[in-house]
Amino acid sequence: xxxxxxxxxxxxxxxxxxxxxxxxxxxxxxxxxxxxxxxxxxxxxxxxxxxxxxxxxxxxxxxxxxxxxxxxxxxxxxxxxxxxxxxxxxxxxxxxxxxxxxxxxxxxxxxxxxxxxxxxxxxxxxxxxxxxxxxxxxxxxxxxxxxxxxxxxxxxxxxxxxxxxxxxxxxxxxxxxxxxxxxxxxxxxxxxxxxxxxxxxxxxxxxxxxxxxxxxxxxxxxxxxxxxxxxxxxxxxxxxxxxxxxxxxxxxxxxxxxxxxxxxxxxxxxxxxxxxxxxxxxxxxxxxxxxxxxxxxxxxxxxxxxxxxxxxxxxxxxxxxxxxxxxxxxxxxxxxxxxxxxxxxxxxxxxxxxxxxxxxxxxxxxxxxxxxxxxxxxxxxxxxxxxxxxxxxxxxxxxxxxxxxxxxxxxxxxxxxxxxxxxxxxxxxxxxxxxxxxxxxxxxxxxxxxxxxxxxxxxxxxxxxxxxxxxxx
Ligand code: GLU
Numbered sequence: 513x514x515x516x517x518x519x520x521x522x523x524x525x526x527x528x529x530x531x532x533x534x535x536x537x538x539x540x541x542x543x544x545x546x547x548x549x550x551x552x553x554x555x556x557x558x559x560x561x562x563x564x565x566x567x568x569x570x571x572x573x574x575x576x577x578x579x580x581x582x583x584x585x586x587x588x589x590x591x592x593x594x595x596x597x598x599x600x601x602x603x604x605x606x607x608x609x610x611x612x613x614x615x616x617x618x619x620x621x622x623x624x625x626x627x628x629x630x631x632x633x634x635x636x637x638x639x640x641x642x643x644x645x646x647x648x649x650x651x652x653x654x655x656x657x658x659x660x661x662x663x664x665x666x667x668x669x670x671x672x673x674x675x676x677x678x679x680x681x682x683x684x685x686x687x688x689x690x691x692x693x694x695x696x697x698x699x700x701x702x703x704x705x706x707x708x709x710x711x712x713x714x715x716x717x718x719x720x721x722x723x724x725x726x727x728x729x730x731x732x733x734x735x736x737x738x739x740x741x742x743x744x745x746x747x748x749x750x751x752x753x754x755x756x757x758x759x760x761x762x763x764x765x766x767x768x769x770x771x772x773x774x775x776x777x778x779x780x781x782x783x784x785x786x787x788x789x790x791x792x793x794x795x796x797x798x799x800x801x802x803x804x805x806x807x808x809x810x811x812x813x814x815x816x817x818x819x820x821x822x823x824x825x826x827x828x829x830x831x832x833x834x835x836x837x838x839x840x841x842x843x844x845x846x847x848x849x850x851x852x853x854x855x856x857x858x859x860x861x862x863x864x865x866x867x868x869x870x871x872x873x874x875x876x877x878x879x880x881x882x883x884x885x886x887x888x889x890x891x892x893x894x895x896x897x898x899x900x901x902x903x904x905x906x907x908x909x910x911x912x913x914x915x916x917x918x919x920x921x922x923x924x925x926x927x928x929x930x931x932x933x934x935x936x937x938x939x940x941x942x943x944x945x946x947x948x949x950x951x952x953x954x955x956x957x958x959x960x961x962x963x964x965x966x967x968x969x970x971x972x973x974x975x976x977x978x979x980x981x982x983x984x985x
Contacts, residue, residue, distance in 0.1 A: 514907070515550025515720075515722055516550065516722075516745075516844060517543065517547035517722050518544065518549055518552065518714075518720050518721050519543050519721065520551065520553065520554055520585075520716070520719060520720065521533065521537040521539070521541075521551075521553060521554070521575075521580075521582075521686055522554040522555075522556050522712065522726075522877060523537075523555065523556065523571050524556045524559060524562075524717070525555055525556075525557050525564060525565075525568040525775075526559060526563055526564070526770075527564040527567055528567065528571070528574070528685045528774065528775050529570060529571045529574035529773060529774045530773065530774075531729075531772050531774065532727050532754075532765070532772075533692040533752065533790065534574065534578060534774050535753055535791040535792075536725045537580050537816075538580060539725045539754065539792075539795075539796070539813065540581045540800070540935050541582075542792070542813035543814075544812060545810040546724070546812075547814075548821075549722070550583040550584060551582050551583055551584075552584045552585050552721070552767065553575065553582040553583075553584070553585035553587070554585055554587045554588075554589070554719070555586050555587065555588045555589065556589050556711070556712070557590050560705065565950065570773075570775060572694055573775070573964065574774035574775055575592060575771075577774065577775065577778055577817070578784050579788070579806060587715070587719070589706075589711050591657040592714075593703040593704075593705070593706075594690065594703065595714065595727070596710065596714055597704075597909075598813070599714050600658050600691050600710075600742070603690075603743065606743075608640060608661050609660050609743075609781060610640055610641055610658070610661065611639065611659075612638075612656055612657050612658070612689075613639060613651055613656045614639065615636075615654060619635070622635070622638075635659070635688040636843075637687055639656075639659070640659070640687060642909040648848060652869075652949075655693035655695065657689045657693065659689055659690065660688045660689075660690045660710070661743070661769040662686060662688060662736065663682045665683075666681075666682050667681050667683065668680050668734075668739060670736050670748075670750075670751055672751055672752060672753055673723070673750055673751065673752030673815050673818055673852035674752045674753050674754055674818045674819075674820060675731075675753055675904070676820075678731065680735040682735070682739075682843050683738060685735055688709055688710070688736050689707055690706060690707055690709070690740075691706050692704050692705055692707065692709070695803065699979070705893070708733070709733050709737055709740070712737060713740040713741055713744070714731075714744075717744060717747075721749050722749050723749055723750045723751075724749045724751050725751060725752045725754060726751075726752075727756060728754060728756065729756065730753060734751055734753070746912060752815065755820065755821055756822050757795075757822065757823055757824075758823065758824045758825065760826060760827065761822070765882075774787070780882060781849075781881035781883065781884070781885070782830070782880060782881075783834055783881070784807060785791075785839065786830070786833050786834040786836070786838075788806050788809060788829045789806075790792075790829070790834075792809045794825070794834075796818050796819065797817050797818045798959050803836050803979040805834065819908065825877060831879040834879055834880055835878070835879040838878055838879070838880070838881070838884070839874075839875060841875070843868045843871040844868050844871075845876070846868075846875055846881065847864055847867035847868040847870075850867050850871060850881060850884050851867055853865060853881060853882060853920075853949070854885055854888070854892065857889065858964060859889060859893060862958070870888050870891065870972050871884060871888070873968055874888065874964060875967065876964075877964070890959055891977070892955075895957070895958060895959025895981070897956065897960065897961075901955045901960070902955060904906050904961070905954075905961055906950040906952050906955065907948075907952075909948070910948055912937065912942060913938050913941070913949055914938075914949070914953065914956070915952070915981070915985050916937075917938035917949070918979060918982040918983075919984065920934035920937055920938055921975065923978065926975050927969065928967045928971045929967075929973055929984055931967040931970050932967040935949065935950075935953075949972065950966045952968055954966055954969075955975065956981050956982055957969075957970065957978055957981045957982070
């Protein structure tokens with residue numbers, strides 16, 4: 513029997529969930545689901561100074577919003593310190609790690625001397641035990657770090673799920689610090705904190721992770737991790753390093769170049785399934801398909817067809833994808849989202865039944881929930897058409913017909929057929945055609961010259977609101 517697939521996402525809680533991390537979370541989740549495996553959430557909070565509880569919450573909320581359910585976790589690295597210490601001690605005993613007592617000043621001097629000799633700076637392994645090597649006694653008062661005995665020779669090679677075979681020579685990398693002493697002001701008895709490259713290996717080992725998807729900024733870390741896995745005798749996961757996401761200017765997607773957090777897209781009225789669709793396609797393909805549901809992503813995502821080159825964030829395409837998912841979304845669901853957006857604008861009394869009917873009528877013309885809320889707000893807040901629209905559509909021959917219509921609407925049966933009949937009657941009485949009357953009516957009641965079928969739209973208003981908006985003719 514083959515090992516069950518287990519993937520994980522391991523964000524650091526130093527900010528919101530970045531789009532790049534959301535994409536690797538999606539790939540990890542989809543890969544696990546595709547294979548009937550498990551997906552684990554781990555919070556890498558060892559950067560104590562920059563990690564916050566607020567960020568943890570944002571990450572959890574964004575994962576929840578995207579629908580990326582994890583089967584285990586969240587695990588917190590800071591709750592696993594004792595385990596890292598246990599592994600470190602075992603490594604020291606096995607001779608695959610050692611204590612290094614160099615002070616920062618000594619390390620500076622070492623690098624300075626290397627630079628002066630024209631060498632690449634590196635740790636010169638002065639505290640690394642070797643058969644026959646005599647180490648000085650530990651200097652008093654210096655809290656040691658623990659370093660990994662990286663192999664001195666040889667090449668680390670792995671077959672990356674995204675990039676294919678990658679090799680890095682051990683000459684390129686030195687004896688990594690895997691554990692730092694507790695900070696000087698830490699309470700007595702505090703444990704030192706492991707570095708990323710070490711904690712990640714212990715965790716991926718303990719959590720039996722079989723496939724690691726992450727951003728390609730970690731490629732240079734992978735050789736260390738592979739060496740540590742091997743020193744521990746732990747099974748190696750497969751690695752897949754996804755290229756970074758570029759902004760629409762071809763530069764790395766960053767805060768300065770627009771929204772990079774999942775939360776910002778939620779607030780801007782994008783649907784989670786559209787985000788998953790767009791993120792999946794950004795770095796992965798399934799034939800020529802551009803539109804898919806989360807279930808299809810799971811069905812098709814088998815770790816192949818991942819792009820090797822960076823993808824570019826395209827807001828127009830995301831809007832197009834979202835518009836498609838808006839059309840597919842249930843009216844009640846959109847209505848509930850619009851209700852929240854409207855409440856944020858101070859419109860607190862918009863009834864769900866009315867919003868549901870209106871969402872059905874308007875969702876086809878909206879790229880986002882915010883656009884839909886913009887439309888539906890006309891039912892609750894006064895509208896103001898532009899001067900240009902008023903001038904174009906409220907012509908002298910139309911105004912008398914609008915007055916008649918107002919009087920007819922005051923008595924009409926208040927539903928679509930009743931309103932349509934009143935409009936017909938007004939048109940006949942004034943010898944006008946629908947394309948003359950309808951835009952003028954829209955401008956006054958809805959604030960815009962184009963809407964879905966006006967009788968259907970009017971039927972969603974309270975009669976009194978429509979009459980009020982036609983009062984000043
Ligand atoms: N905490 C790391 C990050 O957020 C995780 C990298 C990894 O997946 O190994 O970049």
